[in-house]
Amino acid sequence: MTGMRHLLGITGLDRPAIECYLDDAAAFWEVLGRDIPKVPALRGRTVVTLFLEDSTRTRLSFETAARRLSADTMSFQARGSSVAKGESLLDTVRTIEALGVDALVVRHPAAGAPHRIAGWVDAAVVNGGDGRHEHPTQALLDCFTLRRHLGTGLDGCRIGIIGDVAHSRVARSGVRAFSALGAEVTLIAPPTLLPERVETWPARVTHDLDAELAELDVAYVLRVQRERDAARRLPPLHEYYARYGLTEARAARMKPHAVVMHPGPMIRGLEVATTVADGPRSLVRDQVRAGVAVRMAVLFRLLGSPAGGDDA
Amino acid sequence: MPEPPQPEATAAGTVLCLRGGTVCDATGERRADVLVRDGTITEVADGLTPPPGARVLDCDGAWVVPGLVDLHAHLREPGGEDAETIETGARAGALGGFSALVAMPNTSPPLDDPAVVAAVAAAGRRAPCRVYPAGCVTRGRAGTELAPLGELYDLGVRVFTDDGACVADAGVLRAALEYTRALPGAVVAQHAEDPALAADGHMHEGAWSSRLGIPGRPAVAETAVVARDLEVVGHTGGRYHLLHCSAAGSVALLRAARDAGLAVTAEVTPHHCVLTDECCATFDPLYKVHPPLREPGDRDAMVAALAAGVIDAIATDHAPHPPVTKERPFEEAPPGMLGLQTALAVVWTHLVAPGRLTPAQAFAALSWRPAAIAGLTAEGHGGPVAPGRPAHLTVFDPQARWRLGADGLAGPSANSPFLDVELTGRVRHTVVGGEAVVVDHEARR
Structure with a gap:
């Protein structure tokens, strides 16, 4: 699991890799049951949700997960595609990255958009749903x-x-x-x-x-x-x-x-x-609750490595 | 900057001697030097002595062939000059060994109007290689009313197509085929993709599209149109050309039509002979083309059909797009890739070097067969390399190993998957109308 920079799909994950995420999620599930359901694991890190397709549930779930890990969050939303807005996706992403971002959670109506973004940025990219492709x-x-x-x-x-x-x-x-x-x-x-x-x-x-x-x-x-x-x-x-x-x-x-x-x-x-x-x-309802724990596990695994963190 | 208008690039007073190569044209192969004077081939013989003052072009170890002819180039002018112009496209063509390009009419405005066609033809006459505009089949490429086919024909147009869009209405296709029977040499060229079956697809429909979640354009979108069109051609007569054949199923239909004696021709692109839908797994829109890259079986069927002569020609479907349009997700990027500068080298590397096509088959598919389809033999394209013929010649070094880098591109677009890839075989010189427009891989105009 070391060296994993992005989560772009289940494609490419084998059983141990999937179980790793699930085991971590179990630990965070326990955190979510505490009186203060929050840990300082990603303090000082910034997670951006870049949602170019309508979605409330998934975005809120990711943002909740990031906050439970003490990360800062920013939200970028737009109806429709980057084309509809007249700006290229590359321009949109470079603008956001210039703000100082550690992870980008991407939801996009086109398959492979997170994969393209992962090739353009240094930040970790999490696929929050791309077209018909993966979630x-x-x-x-x-x-x-x-x-x-x-x-x-x-x-x-x-x-x-x-x-x-x-x-x-x-x-x-x-x-x-x-x-x-x-x-x-x-x-x-x-x-x-x-x-x-x-x-x-x-x-x-x-x-x-x-x-x-x-x-x-x-x-x-x-x-x-x-x-x-x-x-x-x-x-x-x-x-x-x-x-x-x-x-x-x-x-x-x-x-x-x-x-x-x-x-x-x-x-x-x-x-x-x-x-x-x-x-x-x-x-x-269990699925919705599990969403926060699993997304905490994903963000933690991609951002929580000592290599990049100030206090992780 | 555009040069002042002049009727046609000529080479009055110039004497060229192409020395040391092997000539290959429709009549066969032989060791021969070629002497060119005032734009015309004057001598073809082994061991010629260059006359005093002649410019000698070194052809040692190289093929000397009739200039290549591309039936399918999108030069984007007018309306898309941020992607390509007639001049940059023709320079790309010359660098790729082409002496003639047929410019597709899906410009803005489209080439459905005599004034626009005349302007493109005029610009084409002063370009680094010759550019011949194709005309639209229907007004505005809308697929409903015929364009002024006769007026365009009188301006020299021989290829009529709505390329980029399919003439989906069988009644309109019938009318175009019947009407052009009165226009000798005219051909109706079809982009065969049923718009309802291709729908919102962005890549070939198959196991890869299923896996990648990218909506598909099935092979049946092509074969259903080809089958229908060939039935219509059987009823109407007229000449029909299938643009960028991509599906194995189309080959059997073409063969049957040919056997039945119909005047049907077909082309395939280098990329459909070399690449497959698996390339789309990168999500890189460089690999997005219409019709889409298909499965290994389709790719192999294209090569076999070329070798068997069922597909007549290799055409580039050169489709420049400015870089910004490819900085998008696959589904949002426009389809098309560059082709002119790499076509012969890609064909050589992947088809000729491995022995799947002979050199003569490759040159036929890139020169004299497309010249005949587009009615350009009378303009002196496609050879033969013989005294009295206009000097449109390409010198190709089959041993050269090279890479086309972004700095070597003739135009502003860079959407080629063959960029920075090692290729075998390179165009050394290109002579258009007796003028050496490319010498030692360098464009001279």
Whole structure:
């Protein structure tokens, strides 16, 4: 793990590297339970969230994590792309770096934007979600949530990822992380919402949710990304809910201890029934809490090395 | 600065002797020196004695071939002069061994208007190599109404294309093919990518796009248009040229059309013969092109089709973009890469040196075949290297190892993946209209 400067994706992380993050996150989870949930690990460091795509949850989670580590935070947000603003991404990034920055958390609507930025700056770059490509901290927090819930590793755990896999960076990172940790992943979606050449993914594929339900330990429900072009790829949406929605009736047919996860934001009544999302099987709130601990672990690992710090 | 207008760069009074090389043209290969006087080849024979006052160009160990002809160069003028001008593009062409370029009409304003075409043609006549404007198929490249094809034809335009955009409406394509039957030598050149299937894609749709999360442009976006177009050509007649073929599936369609006797030609770019979609894993928009870099099987099919003659020509799709436009994420950068200065060297390094194409096949695909497609044989391009022919000649050293650095680029754009990469084979001299415009790798104008 030494020498890791950026977290750009789950791609390139092996099982020990992922487990390293999860172990660190467990320590920070404990910190978050204290009366004063804060440690001085990154005092004097500056973390910038550069969010060029609308997002509140992930940005707040990163900023909370940075503050719990005593880092200073700055936030740069813009609707739309750098192109829409007329400034090149390189110019935007150089301007921010000139302010004195140790880490950049990047959310961008285009795949690979954090990778490009990592080639331009000295600061550590964390991918906070790039286009359809990756969302590595989401995958780590999902693994962390499951590991805590199961009390064991993910080996042999049967995870069904349901819905709009094609457009989902959560799925791209999740499949890689889950399978690296030994889980058996099944993608469950209509053909139009599966990625091209899906046979090259480390996952099984089925179009039949009902046939799969009783096998699953985890139903991981994805958001239907109507703002990308999911709507054009589907018949009317009520048909989607009828075939792929996690209804109360479907949830009732799952294994007794099976759980439901969702990366948020949820579209209740399209992907998942409200009673299921808020019901006893749901780990949705645990996922949000885990997000802070995992992002603390990531920032600490990238910035907390003695090499760069004044007081780390 | 532009020079004062003059009809055409000529070399009156100049005598050149290209000495010591091996001549290769459509008639074959032979050891021969070439004497050029007043812009015309006067003697081709082994062991010529240069007349007094002749300038001797050293061709030892080199090929002497008819000047290269590029069917597909984006010179960006008018409207995109921050990326390239006719002059800088033609200089890049000359450095790459080209004596003639067909300038694509997707400029701003586009080349759908006689006045604009005439201006480009005039600028092209005084450029370091000859520039021949292509004309739009449709007004504004909008794909709905035919451009004034006959008026443009009368100005010398032979290649009609909306390149950058597909003529997606089959009725419009039919009309263009039928109308140009009355214009001898005219050809309709198609950018075959179905806009609905290519949609918002930015790279080839396949295992890599799936993994990288970059929306894809599938091979079927090309093959579906090629299949449809060839059916239309079968119905209408007329000449049809497929621009930048990229998908293996297109090759079988071309072969069948050729076997059926249709007047169909095709080109492929050096990059589609050499690079694949895996390059996009760097997220570097240098590798973003339309049509996209495809899979190893497609790449190999392009080379095989060239060797078999199913694809006639190698064309650069030289597409300069100013550096700032590539300082963006992959999905937000414009498509296109430079090609003129490296085309022959890339082809030599990757196709000829490994024995996948013979030297004569490479020269045919870069000179006399594209010259014939673009109707430039009558202008003296594409050879043969014979007395009485206009002296458009390229001298190519197949042994030279070199790198093109950013300081060696002719224009303001640097978007080439072949920059700073060692290449085998280098253009030594280029003669255009009897004038030595490149001597010992240096542009002389």
